[in-house]
Amino acid sequence: MPELPEVETVRRSLLPKLAGHTITGVEIFWPRAVRYPEPEAFAAAIRGRRVEDLERRGKHLIIHLSGEQSLVVHLRMTGRLLYRDEGDEVSPYTTVLFHLDGGKALHFVDVRKFGAMHLVCAEEWDQVQSLRGLGVEPLSEEFTPAYLAAMLEGGRGPVKGRLLNQQRIAGLGNIYADEALHRAGIFPGRPAGSLSPVEVERLHAAIREVIAEGLAHRGTSVRDYVDGDGRAGAFQERLRVYRRTGRPCLRCATPIRRTVVAGRGTFYCPQCQEETGTGAGPQE
DNA sequence: AGTAGGACCTGGTGGC
DNA sequence: TGCCACCAGGTCCTAC
Numbered sequence: 233m234p235e236l237p238e239v240e241t242v243r244r245s246l247l248p249k250l251a252g253h254t255i256t257g258v259e260i261f262w263p264r265a266v267r268y269p270e271p272e273a274f275a276a277a278i279r280g281r282r283v284e285d286l287e288r289r290g291k292h293l294i295i296h297l298s299g300e301q302s303l304v305v306h307l308r309m310t311g312r313l314l315y316r317d318e319g320d321e322v323s324p325y326t327t328v329l330f331h332l333d334g335g336k337a338l339h340f341v342d343v344r345k346f347g348a349m350h351l352v353c354a355e356e357w358d359q360v361q362s363l364r365g366l367g368v369e370p371l372s373e374e375f376t377p378a379y380l381a382a383m384l385e386g387g388r389g390p391v392k393g394r395l396l397n398q399q400r401i402a403g404l405g406n407i408y409a410d411e412a413l414h415r416a417g418i419f420p421g422r423p424a425g426s427l428s429p430v431e432v433e434r435l436h437a438a439i440r441e442v443i444a445e446g447l448a449h450r451g452t453s454v455r456d457y458v459d460g461d462g463r464a465g466a467f468q469e470r471l472r473v474y475r476r477t478g479r480p481c482l483r484c485a486t487p488i489r490r491t492v493v494a495g496r497g498t499f500y501c502p503q504c505q506e507e508t509g510t511g512a513g514p515q516e
Numbered sequence: 517a518g519t520a521g522g523a524c525c526t527g528g529t530g531g532c
Numbered sequence: 533t534g535c536c537a538c539c540a541g542g543t544c545c546t547a548c
Contacts, residue, residue, distance in 0.1 A: 396542090520548085
């Protein structure tokens with residue numbers, strides 16, 4: 233689920249609720265969800281810690297705790313972090329349950345069980361492999377057209393593959409990559425290095441635009457995603473290609489197609505996103 | 517170097 | 533209606 237806008241929405245919804253709570257205990261129902269340290273050590277180390285702040289990096293949610301420890305959570309495909317009352321129903325898909333003071337609890341619910349968490353101090357940061365060498369944040373000042381151009385330069389593989397590479401840009405996933413490429417009028421399978429400077433500019437603007445709009449609508453709820461209160465997002469109503477196979481392109485009415493690019497289901501408009509890449513771009 | 521393919525899990529959906 | 537492939541928003545590992 234969670235790409236950057238979804239994880240950021242979870243962060244914003246949880247911060248005012250979690251901040252100040254002390255973790256009084258933890259129940260681990262699916263030990264593999266706890267990647268570091270070992271589950272027993274994890275449980276012992278997290279008990280008594282107070283939540284100080286919540287940060288996001290790429291698709292990671294980082295819960296900063298007292299005592300210089302941080303809980304790094306990755307929701308992967310179906311993970312949900314839910315702030316609940318103690319005694320509320322616990323879903324059978326709950327992998328880890330944190331008990332909080334004040335009669336509250338934080339449930340990590342994850343149907344597909346791909347979600348993972350690490351409890352690390354500053355020196356152990358490298359234990360979280362997916363945080364190592366993470367690329368730039370797409371809404372940061374570092375992410376410029378020149379950065380995007382350098383990132384795509386010389387690439388013979390599909391441009392979409394580069395957009396999904398977290399070492400280059402942190403936080404883009406399958407939905408927002410497809411949406412950005414459609415808005416920029418670029419076929420996802422085009423070789424990364426084949427984009428003209430004008431196309432790179434358009435793609436840069438489109439990436440920032442879809443991420444910002446996704447955030448403004450509190451994320452995309454296609455299936456599982458909800459924020460820390462269990463509320464769905466609304467950006468799915470504004471998707472222009474993702475999961476719209478056969479339905480008319482909102483720009484030119486050509487039926488949207490599905491294909492596979494970089495191993496991922498990929499949606500595009502064959503009219504607005506020409507495979508040959510003439511550079512003509514989307515026609516208004 | 518970079519990319520493709522399988523693995524990790526389980527449930528929902530589209531097509532027959 | 534019912535069944536069953538196929539598909540799923542992410543990342544990691546291995547093999548080319």
